[in-house]
Amino acid sequence: MKKILISGYYGFDNAGDEAVLQAILDSLKKEVPYVKPIVLSANPDKTAKEYNIEAINRFKLKAIIKAIKEADGLISGGGSLLQDETGIFTIPYYLVVIKLAQFYGKPTFIYAQGVGPVKRKFFYSLISHTFRKTKYISVRDRESALLLNSMGVPINTIDIVADPVLNLVPAKKERVEEIMQKENIIQPPILISVRFWKNNKEYLETIAKVADQLIKQGEQIVLIPMHEPNDRHASEYVINRMNEEATILEAYDEREILGIIAESKCMIGMRLHALIFATAMGVPAIGISYDPKIDQFLAKLNQTPVGTVDDLDFTTLYDQIKHVITHLEENKQELDKKLPQLKELAYRPAKSIEEFFKEN
Numbered sequence: 001m002k003k004i005l006i007s008g009y010y011g012f013d014n015a016g017d018e019a020v021l022q023a024i025l026d027s028l029k030k031e032v033p034y035v036k037p038i039v040l041s042a043n044p045d046k047t048a049k050e051y052n053i054e055a056i057n058r059f060k061l062k063a064i065i066k067a068i069k070e071a072d073g074l075i076s077g078g079g080s081l082l083q084d085e086t087g088i089f090t091i092p093y094y095l096v097v098i099k100l101a102q103f104y105g106k107p108t109f110i111y112a113q114g115v116g117p118v119k120r121k122f123f124y125s126l127i128s129h130t131f132r133k134t135k136y137i138s139v140r141d142r143e144s145a146l147l148l149n150s151m152g153v154p155i156n157t158i159d160i161v162a163d164p165v166l167n168l169v170p171a172k173k174e175r176v177e178e179i180m181q182k183e184n185i186i187q188p189p190i191l192i193s194v195r196f197w198k199n200n201k202e203y204l205e206t207i208a209k210v211a212d213q214l215i216k217q218g219e220q221i222v223l224i225p226m227h228e229p230n231d232r233h234a235s236e237y238v239i240n241r242m243n244e245e246a247t248i249l250e251a252y253d254e255r256e257i258l259g260i261i262a263e264s265k266c267m268i269g270m271r272l273h274a275l276i277f278a279t280a281m282g283v284p285a286i287g288i289s290y291d292p293k294i295d296q297f298l299a300k301l302n303q304t305p306v307g308t309v310d311d312l313d314f315t316t317l318y319d320q321i322k323h324v325i326t327h328l329e330e331n332k333q334e335l336d337k338k339l340p341q342l343k344e345l346a347y348r349p350a351k352s353i354e355e356f357f358k359e360n
Helices: 015-031 044-051 061-070 090-103 122-131 142-151 173-182 202-216 230-240 254-262 272-280 292-300 314-326 328-359
Strands: 002-007 035-041 054-057 074-079 108-113 136-139 158-160 190-193 221-223 266-269 285-289
Touching: 002 015, 002 061, 002 090, 015 035, 015 044, 015 074, 015 254, 015 272, 015 328, 035 044, 035 061, 044 054, 054 061, 061 090, 074 090, 090 108, 090 122, 108 328, 122 142, 136 142, 136 328, 142 158, 142 292, 158 328, 173 254, 190 202, 190 230, 190 272, 202 221, 202 230, 202 314, 221 230, 254 272, 266 272, 266 314, 272 285, 272 292, 272 328, 285 292, 285 314, 314 328
Parallel strands: 002 035, 002 074, 035 054, 074 108, 108 136, 136 158, 190 221, 190 266, 266 285
Antiparallel strands: none
């Protein structure tokens, strides 16, 4: 049994990143069953309990070094780890973990990461130097590959794959029905995933007005917080500006959220993984962009965002939602054509890791 350490944004109650972890664990179990995963987490006790694995505090350097020494390799990913939009210390943290593994002679694997934005150019050489010493690099979109290449990472060493969450299996139907009954979801709803972004809240007010108009026409609106508690507060902000009644979903795990999404008409999402969850379940997604990663994912589906946080228009958003739900079966059929290839791409990093261990 080989041990592999997994580094990512885990243990922070972000449904998207927790889904990434679950999907990586599922893929490893399927493709590399002889690997024992150990996860670096902000909440190791909770992570260990939820996933039935060993977890280590991501903030305790001695524990990390000990785990690296005992491991047979390190996975860094997935998600948007290498970006400096959320702060200057994010990139150094993840690079230090990779560099430590390389220092102790452990093979390192970059797993379906979304790279960027990287606004501070002094990070370029650090990322390039670290990545060029890894055994395998995979990114979830072409733009990430091009950005890495501009930093000095050879393009022929970068595998463009898809987000691992596309292969995540939802909760059982009985559990989903139980949740929907509890939440009083009586018809296939229109789902909305929002977050706060900087100091602009006008787009949330636009969403509230559109939601009101949809409810007046007989639709049921359910808001899904993807990152607790921040997204719950953003959802409450929308609800408080509505005249009609809507629901904010309680906190559920990623498989349960997937199951609920599978029973919906469409997803209006700001969070990237809200859009990915919907796509994985064959449900049409309408993206509102606050970050290039939204545009990049939608491009895989031959789509563009309905608007951005800076220019979200009531009529444009409303018309797009009406168009999607009016042509629901047609939209679902289009997704069904794209999904098999995306799912196969999502498995490729785990298969590549299996090939490495088989040869070494």
